[in-house]
Amino acid sequence: MSIIDQLAAIEQAALAALETITTSDAIGEWKSNYLGKQGAIAKLSRELGTLPSDQRPAAGQRFNAVRAVLDEAFAAREATISQAAQQQAFGQDAVDVTLPGRLPVVGRLHPSTRVLRMITDIFADMGFQVWESPEVETDTLNFGLLNIPEDHPARDMWDTFYIETAPGAEKVLLRTHTSPGQIHAMRAHAPNPVRVILPGKCYRYEQVTTRHEMMFHQVEGIAVGQHITFSDLKGTLIGFAERLYGAGTKTRFRPSYFPFTEPSVELDVECFLCKGAGCRICKQSGWLEVSGAGMIHPTVLRNGGYDPDVYSGFAFGMGPERITMLRHGIDDIRWFFSGDERFLQQFV
Amino acid sequence: MRIPLSWLREYVDVTIPVAELAERLTRSGLEVDSIEHIGGTQAELPWDPALVLVCNILEVTQHPNADRLVLATVEYAPGNTHTVVTGAPNLYEYKGLGRLTHPLKSVFAREGAVLFDGHVAEKVKVKLKGKPVRGVMSDAMLCSEKELGLSEEHEGILILPADAPVGMSLVEYIGDTVVDIDVLPNMARTLSLVGMAREIAALTNQTLRLPNPAVATSGADANATFKVTIATPELCPRFTASVVRNVTIKPSPFWMQRRLIMAGMRPINNIVDISNYVMLELGTPNHTFDADCVAEAHIVVRNAHADEQLKTLDGRTHTLNPSHLLVCDTTKALSVAGVMGGESSEVSDRTQNVLVEAAVWEPTIIRRMSTAFKLRSEASKRFERGVDTEMLDLAQRRLCQLLHDYADGVVAPGMVDVRSVPVRDVTITLTNAEVKRILGLDFTAAQISDLLTPLGFGCTVNTSTSLEVTVPSYRRDVSHTADLCEEVARMFGYDNLPSTIMADELPTQRTNLALEREHFVRDVLSGAGLNEAITYSLTSLASAANLDPAEADATNYLHLANPLSSEREYMRRAILPTLLESAAVNLRERGSTRLFEVGRVYHRRDDAILPAEPLRVAIVMAGQRTNASWHDAVPETVDFFDIKGVVELLCERLQITSIRIAPSDADYLQPGRAAQLIAHTGAGEVVIGHFGELHPDARERFAMPTVRVAVAEFALDTLLELANVPRYTSISRYPASSQDLALVAPVTVSAETIAASIRKYAGAALSSIELFDVYTGANLGEGMRSLAYRLTFRSSERTLGDDEITKLRAKIIRGVEHETGAKMRA
Numbered sequence A: 001m002s003i004i005d006q007l008a009a010i011e012q013a014a015l016a017a018l019e020t021i022t023t024s025d026a027i028g029e030w031k032s033n034y035l036g037k038q039g040a041i042a043k044l045s046r047e048l049g050t051l052p053s054d055q056r057p058a059a060g061q062r063f064n065a066v067r068a069v070l071d072e073a074f075a076a077r078e079a080t081i082s083q084a085a086q087q088q089a090f091g092q093d094a095v096d097v098t099l100p101g102r103l104p105v106v107g108r109l110h111p112s113t114r115v116l117r118m119i120t121d122i123f124a125d126m127g128f129q130v131w132e133s134p135e136v137e138t139d140t141l142n143f144g145l146l147n148i149p150e151d152h153p154a155r156d157m158w159d160t161f162y163i164e165t166a167p168g169a170e171k172v173l174l175r176t177h178t179s180p181g182q183i184h185a186m187r188a189h190a191p192n193p194v195r196v197i198l199p200g201k202c203y204r205y206e207q208v209t210t211r212h213e214m215m216f217h218q219v220e221g222i223a224v225g226q227h228i229t230f231s232d233l234k235g236t237l238i239g240f241a242e243r244l245y246g247a248g249t250k251t252r253f254r255p256s257y258f259p260f261t262e263p264s265v266e267l268d269v270e271c272f273l274c275k276g277a278g279c280r281i282c283k284q285s286g287w288l289e290v291s292g293a294g295m296i297h298p299t300v301l302r303n304g305g306y307d308p309d310v311y312s313g314f315a316f317g318m319g320p321e322r323i324t325m326l327r328h329g330i331d332d333i334r335w336f337f338s339g340d341e342r343f344l345q346q347f348v
Numbered sequence B: 001m002r003i004p005l006s007w008l009r010e011y012v013d014v015t016i017p018v019a020e021l022a023e024r025l026t027r028s029g030l031e032v033d034s035i036e037h038i039g040g041t042q043a044e045l046p047w048d049p050a051l052v053l054v055c056n057i058l059e060v061t062q063h064p065n066a067d068r069l070v071l072a073t074v075e076y077a078p079g080n081t082h083t084v085v086t087g088a089p090n091l092y093e094y095k096g097l098g099r100l101t102h103p104l105k106s107v108f109a110r111e112g113a114v115l116f117d118g119h120v121a122e123k124v125k126v127k128l129k130g131k132p133v134r135g136v137m138s139d140a141m142l143c144s145e146k147e148l149g150l151s152e153e154h155e156g157i158l159i160l161p162a163d164a165p166v167g168m169s170l171v172e173y174i175g176d177t178v179v180d181i182d183v184l185p186n187m188a189r190t191l192s193l194v195g196m197a198r199e200i201a202a203l204t205n206q207t208l209r210l211p212n213p214a215v216a217t218s219g220a221d222a223n224a225t226f227k228v229t230i231a232t233p234e235l236c237p238r239f240t241a242s243v244v245r246n247v248t249i250k251p252s253p254f255w256m257q258r259r260l261i262m263a264g265m266r267p268i269n270n271i272v273d274i275s276n277y278v279m280l281e282l283g284t285p286n287h288t289f290d291a292d293c294v295a296e297a298h299i300v301v302r303n304a305h306a307d308e309q310l311k312t313l314d315g316r317t318h319t320l321n322p323s324h325l326l327v328c329d330t331t332k333a334l335s336v337a338g339v340m341g342g343e344s345s346e347v348s349d350r351t352q353n354v355l356v357e358a359a360v361w362e363p364t365i366i367r368r369m370s371t372a373f374k375l376r377s378e379a380s381k382r383f384e385r386g387v388d389t390e391m392l393d394l395a396q397r398r399l400c401q402l403l404h405d406y407a408d409g410v411v412a413p414g415m416v417d418v419r420s421v422p423v424r425d426v427t428i429t430l431t432n433a434e435v436k437r438i439l440g441l442d443f444t445a446a447q448i449s450d451l452l453t454p455l456g457f458g459c460t461v462n463t464s465t466s467l468e469v470t471v472p473s474y475r476r477d478v479s480h481t482a483d484l485c486e487e488v489a490r491m492f493g494y495d496n497l498p499s500t501i502m503a504d505e506l507p508t509q510r511t512n513l514a515l516e517r518e519h520f521v522r523d524v525l526s527g528a529g530l531n532e533a534i535t536y537s538l539t540s541l542a543s544a545a546n547l548d549p550a551e552a553d554a555t556n557y558l559h560l561a562n563p564l565s566s567e568r569e570y571m572r573r574a575i576l577p578t579l580l581e582s583a584a585v586n587l588r589e590r591g592s593t594r595l596f597e598v599g600r601v602y603h604r605r606d607d608a609i610l611p612a613e614p615l616r617v618a619i620v621m622a623g624q625r626t627n628a629s630w631h632d633a634v635p636e637t638v639d640f641f642d643i644k645g646v647v648e649l650l651c652e653r654l655q656i657t658s659i660r661i662a663p664s665d666a667d668y669l670q671p672g673r674a675a676q677l678i679a680h681t682g683a684g685e686v687v688i689g690h691f692g693e694l695h696p697d698a699r700e701r702f703a704m705p706t707v708r709v710a711v712a713e714f715a716l717d718t719l720l721e722l723a724n725v726p727r728y729t730s731i732s733r734y735p736a737s738s739q740d741l742a743l744v745a746p747v748t749v750s751a752e753t754i755a756a757s758i759r760k761y762a763g764a765a766l767s768s769i770e771l772f773d774v775y776t777g778a779n780l781g782e783g784m785r786s787l788a789y790r791l792t793f794r795s796s797e798r799t800l801g802d803d804e805i806t807k808l809r810a811k812i813i814r815g816v817e818h819e820t821g822a823k824m825r826a
């Protein structure tokens, strides 16, 4: 058999053997058997010298061609084998992706905190800055300076917790609204314009029920200057409602009564649960009360240090718990101050 | 205020559907709370106009087979009769009288009519079906008030007035709509049908019709027989009295009873009902005395004597003092002025002659008395908010006319009228500039006049920019231009006013660093796995004592004068007690708790009437460190080092450096697992608060006996003042080299002492020090401990050589051994 015929036989045998190989060990052995320095092709190539010199170049080319074919076949087979091995390893490493993950332990902010932040952020964009004032106040600041004298029927609007004080001393109470902060803020700024938002805890002498709490938060805002009008109040509150409830939210302004504002107004937004059709939450009215507001009463402006003939201003107030309850469909206000993590964990 | 539309229509035409009327009222400040339909198609129980009819009972006979039943022959349409089986006791008296000679009107319901079941307490609708009752076919019935949904009354059938038209559908006869309106405190003028009608007339461009009763009088003039003396003119601006003789006490007419019931009042008898009717109609509370009980026919309005006693109509006896105001005769008190009548002059079945009082009282005195006596009545509600002095004449005429028509009274001519305060017109000058300044919209004086006039304001337009506004007597709530601006806006429609962006200068914007940091603390703590709680600021001494019995000293606390319950009686001085109460619930319900609260506490000050309200942060952690899961079926439970980790994280995030942690001897913490956070401030060292594991005794008191409870409470204001902005340190480009050191020292040498010593001798080349092992074992010897540190060295300027590191290590060991007595572990 000629060298060339032997080479062809080796090529055929090598390719046939390669077909059956499935492990990386076996393919290594194959490689040294055929392509190694001591492999079949190398051994045969040593016999090239026995050929007549005119046949050698063609035979050499033939050898190179066979090597190239076997190299290529080897590479392909090796890739197949390593892929299969990887596939098998992946299979062994696979997990049930529906098993629960490792949850990082992360706490939640109180829902009232979140809503308070939303409210203050919206008003901050309109130039209102946060101003805080005490929760324990004098009767004068909570009522008198806000145009609610003693024995005024409007006092019925605020059931009040009083602090025990010495006989004859000034009456001290738990603020029933954040409105005393109006006076503090105005007095700190007058005669400069003021635009602040007053968040904080308030208290009412009220039996605790699913809808009423003795403690709650309120956010109040005031703007006082030389050119502040009722129309500005409307624009500000509509801007707020659209930020909180979405652009195009329908609003309704109703005359109302607060002793410290005149004119007074109640802002309703269209019930977002029933889109105004009427439901249990909006008591079939199609509207939800969002904020009580009005132009600051001349007497209150004067008490805050502004001349009511020159300055005007507006004030508004709202309850974060109520907004939170509507937002999340909470039907019992008593959870808010329970510290119960089954409640607190429900909010993002 | 409940407004039956049929009654309202006496004073104003209602030209729009009730739903639209309700919306207009609400948008004008008269918020409609509910609309109640009686009998009509929208009613809870609609009365079928073909099946529920006015009928006349012609004859009542005994049921042949049942003692307690009767058969009534009724005419339910002219010429049509039907026999009805009924057990109504109020028909027994007509049994066997044959054909009745007088009309006896009732309500006839035919088969198919839907009514309420009269025999069950709830409102259950049933459809009337024919069935034999004791052998007599029953396919129709006579209805009780309960079956018609008019009241709970089911003792007998409803008897209608004799003139009720036979065959008319009941819904046409007495069907109605009642609009219930929440009246704001400054809208007392609408606490009457006429007042409400005036608003509606103005809102819907209709005309108000005031009643104008004609009264026939005879006998002696009231002024000749009765005398009125007002001893306290400042408390009684006007007092009027009429005299009506020979009255008959009996039920008031059906229509009046219906109106009172629909308006929410219970009919009593004609005298009481007439009084209430006029109060509801005109907004003038009034009182009827038995005229023969007034000694010397002389009414005296005066302050009470000290300890004077008066028994009021509700049967209670009040002990009075000179701050109270009474209507008296010359010998005794007759009533608490404007609040409630007294028993001694109460109109009774024997009453023949009545004295009718209609007066106006100073609102404050009424409010004080009704609060003091806990007597909030429809009358006091109106007096507190202000009653129109100029309505008394009409009220007296109306009272006399009704007493004449429905109590057979003989009205004396004349009216005793004492005015203590002369009528004073209030006139306000209003400019369109002022309206624009407040409302933001331009109106001409004429436009303003057009808006205010329908409400009864007298407007005189001076120029195109100014007008004089005279305030009517029923609008004493209006005293300032701002009040008029509200009326202009209300009549124009709040929703019709423009919405604008504030054009006024933006006030100087200042950062509120403390608040920003407070929010940052909330974010850090929630990021650390703690849930934010907000607990009550109000608590009890018992709760405070659960944490620390020494805290139960009432003198340190603000105490409520009027607590709602003993659990919420004192203003908290610390957050932990209420937070621990929540934690105990969570531990019970969920097996773990991780809570924090940021809030104020309230500290009494001897030198001020108001307390200090420092801001605190409190943390409670207990139970499993993480949630149990298939990754970790039994997580470890929280201990001291969990809360310490949170404290360290908080200080690191706030970049607080001037702080140290030392052992604490706080009584509520377990000794040996208690620490305090101490700040170095300009004023020396200040304790910011304590943290550690709750003392087992305190755990027991909070009902958390079985697991360690880690707690912390810090003065947050102080902590926030110590916060800093992080400073960047450059990051070295050169490689690091690390060395492990295990040092053995007595456990009494604190880890911080050894770490501080290592830092001191390592110098600037040390980039980090990490304690990776703490070991105590018999092989180290009694009371000894091994602390293993990994030190990482790195220079920002060059690569540190091995020789350098070896030398540095030897230096550190020498120094630490010398300074702390620690030895390298063998």
Ligand SMILES: [Zn+2]
Pocket (backbone or CB within 6 Å): A271, A272, A273, A274, A275, A276, A277, A278, A279, A280, A281, A282, A283, A284, A286, A287
């Ligand atoms: Zn709704």
